[in-house]
Amino acid sequence: MTVEDIPASASPGGPAGRTAAVIPAAGRGIRLGPGAPKALRALNGTPMLIHAVRAMAASRYVALVVVVAPSDGAGEVKAMLDAYEHALPERTEFLVVPGGDTRQESVKLGLDVLPDDVRVVLVHDAARPLVPVDTVDSVIEAVRGGAPAVVPALPLADTVKQVEPRTDGTPEPVVATPERALLRAVQTPQGFDRAVLTHAHETVPAAGEGATDCAGMVERLGKPVVVVPGHEEAFKVTRPLDLVLAEAVLARRRANDGF
Ligand code: CTP
Numbered sequence: 353m354t355v356e357d358i359p360a361s362a363s364p365g366g367p368a369g370r371t372a373a374v375i376p377a378a379g380r381g382i383r384l385g386p387g388a389p390k391a392l393r394a395l396n397g398t399p400m401l402i403h404a405v406r407a408m409a410a411s412r413y414v415a416l417v418v419v420v421a422p423s424d425g426a427g428e429v430k431a432m433l434d435a436y437e438h439a440l441p442e443r444t445e446f447l448v449v450p451g452g453d454t455r456q457e458s459v460k461l462g463l464d465v466l467p468d469d470v471r472v473v474l475v476h477d478a479a480r481p482l483v484p485v486d487t488v489d490s491v492i493e494a495v496r497g498g499a500p501a502v503v504p505a506l507p508l509a510d511t512v513k514q515v516e517p518r519t520d521g522t523p524e525p526v527v528a529t530p531e532r533a534l535l536r537a538v539q540t541p542q543g544f545d546r547a548v549l550t551h552a553h554e555t556v557p558a559a560g561e562g563a564t565d566c567a568g569m570v571e572r573l574g575k576p577v578v579v580v581p582g583h584e585e586a587f588k589v590t591r592p593l594d595l596v597l598a599e600a601v602l603a604r605r606r607a608n609d610g611f
């Protein structure tokens with residue numbers, strides 16, 4: 353293919369506007385156990401957040417990465433990004449903002465600082481440090497192809513039961529068993545037409561702990577959300593065993609790219 357054959361809209365930063373990634377990284381990581389905020393903990397010697405930033409910046413489409421830092425840790429995160437500058441592509445711009453009490457609030461604070469020329473937004477959990485670039489690109493390409501909201505997802509391994517939750521330790525009654533083949537476990541980065549996501553964050557109220565999934569907010573506006581294939585390496589580091597798995601994945605990769 354010659355340069356003339358490439359549609360102008362396919363060039364990163366062309367008429368389709370720039371693509372930015374917002375990385376909510378402001379959570380404490382309660383389920384991982386005591387220690388530093390989850391995103392700042394190391395995986396094979398490198399902070400989880402740096403792995404996640406690098407995963408977004410690896411996409412040629414991504415011009416800007418906005419990190420939403422723990423509310424008291426924005427300075428520390430800025431210093432961390434500077435320290436790892438050598439490991440991040442030069443073409444990518446970085447911004448750091450302090451986060452909020454819920455993921456939904458943190459994402460909103462990240463969206464608030466996006467420059468006007470950003471048309472496609474990814475929202476990516478710092479807690480999914482190992483998502484491969486091909487997954488990132490396929491989400492972006494689906495948005496650029498016209499989908500207002502795109503989520504990467506995988507079929508489930510486990511059968512899922514709906515229960516009546518009990519907190520007193522007694523057995524929980526089963527209410528229903530959704531058909532597994534119809535279910536998907538959703539990952540990030542989730543990709544959006546910027547206007548659609550901004551509208552969702554301005555209109556969907558934060559109930560309880562807020563939305564844990566931006567696409568769910570877009571669904572509530574009645575806009576279509578589509579799924580593209582996720583990747584097993586895009587799993588979320590949530591509990592201690594996930595750290596073991598993440599370090600094993602990194603050890604397997606290290607032989608290839610030395611990071
Ligand atoms: N997050 C955030 N702001 C919050 C809460 C969560 O930016 N107030 C981010 C986390 O940093 C994480 C992502 O949202 O990258 C997904 O959340 P989760 O995996 O639940 O992380 P934590 O909330 O940190 O973990 P836990 O729920 O175990 O405390």
Ligand code: MG
Pocket residue numbers: 379
């Ligand atoms: Mg959480």
